[in-house]
Amino acid sequence: MKLCQLTIHEARERLGAGDFSALELTEAVLERILAVDNDVKAYITLTPEQALAQARDADLRRAAGEDTPLLGIPLAIKDVLCTEGTPTTCGSRILEDFVPPYDGTAVARLRAAGAVILGKTNTDEFAMGSSTENSAFFTTRNPWDLDRVPGGSSGGSAAAVAADECLGALGTDTGGSVRQPASLCGVVGLKPTYGRVSRYGLVAFASSLDQIGVLSKDVTDAALLLGVIAGHDPRDSTSMDVPVPDYVSALDNGFGRETDLRGVRVGVPKEYFVEGMQPDVDEAVRTAVDVLTGLGAEVREVGLPHTDYALPVYYLIAPAEASANLARYDGVRYGLRVSDDGLLEMYKTTRGHGFGSEVKRRIMLGTYALSAGYYDHYYLKAQKVRTLIKADFDAAFEEVNIIVAPTAPSTAFPIGEKIADPLQMYLSDIFTLSMNLAGICGLSLPCGFDADGLPIGLQIMGPAFGEEQVLRVAHVYEQATDWHARRPPL
């Protein structure tokens, strides 16, 4: 096995045993990036010199006796997260030359844990999209089929993990942007509970929905990464002061005995098996549910009656919040400035030229939904239905410990197929939106492949701050199957 193919926990163990150095590991991953990224196009900015320096430093620190959780582990960061001294573009022309003077908290915590940062991965512009086709720079390709999308908006991070171009990555999830690309790229993607991970340094899209998530090759790695980035941060007033458990030890010490799920009540929501879903996806997820039953779980149907309304609720609230968050891109303090001919001209031409069409479309939608005469009909209405959606989950979690469902209605679609019809694109997220609206946690992991060899994702959801339950069930399922061992034919 090549070094770049290792998981984080495997690499940690072997680095500790002295099998190879952190420098050799980072060199191997950089070599892999050189070999495949012209095809995959996962990275916007690579920082190889800095990565090698961090790797050398990690070797010195290990020799001096340090054993921080990610010492010498090479990771990638989605380009909506601020990294000090490294361009952070958000996939947009309006921030093409922006270099943050600070690290976001999640990034700082990875560095403090000894991680090596390889570079910044591609994203739909300002995290708005489900295919990474809305990046102003280029489209990332799915490593399983280079003519297909990796999903989005964390498509760069998901593709990089799937293609062994990093050992793990950070992404962000506002409506599914970690879980959906994880599903389409056959990797693990975890969206923590809202408030679990600090948003300080995450360029804001929709402040009541955004959450930083992790993409990894297996569930153990996801648990490891979450443990490093989770926790209260006084610089984010929406981060909760809830203790961070040992997520890795929870994998083997949760429900039932070590290898089964006796005592776990699993809910399957009927609203998540809809007409228009790809039949292979339906079948693979139902088969996965049978595997959970075989492992001792008690499976029962649950109702999430307001599921159908999640799409309009999300696509009113998120754009409304985005219209406020993106007002700061005005050519004044940072980013693109198109003209100096008067204040209003500067604002309008800078934003008109600097933003891509999906971003402008959402700003327009959000502005309209908040405008006088329409605020009650759209935005307020959406917020009230959001209460109903959250209540559905609260009620369901009274009956079951976790809920399972498909992550996406289809496998990876061809590049260009959905880009002309915004509503079609929005429908890719129907199974992930509700969790952001309710603020709960969710994870996607591979549960099969379709007839074209494209990955299918199983989504496992838990109540707020229920990540241990989710990771435990995911881990047991993963160990009972071997989907996670398959690699794209790159």
Place this chain on the structure above:
Amino acid sequence: MITCPGRITDCRLLVLESGMRLNQEEVQHIAELARLALSDREKALYQEQLSAILQHFERLQELDTEAIPPTASVLPLRSVMRADEPSPSSLQEDILANAPAADEGCFKVPAVME
């Protein structure tokens, strides 16, 4: 003209004709509010797309939410405060390094007032 407080500094009551279809004037007005310069082609495209999207979203009105409180945030937190203690911020030169135009330690901008 009706003025409204808060996030929008100038607004008018918009009237939709024939269902949820936005007209050209409304699209232009939203673009003004959002400070976006749009080409004629873009205005026509957004008029079409936004109308279709909003039409689809009318189904929200099926639900009776009279007695339902809105959710602005899923967290129980409100008015999170910290102690009033100064701490270092970024250096002026680092902040100005990203400025499109800077002079004498300030951001240079077009005149705000005549």
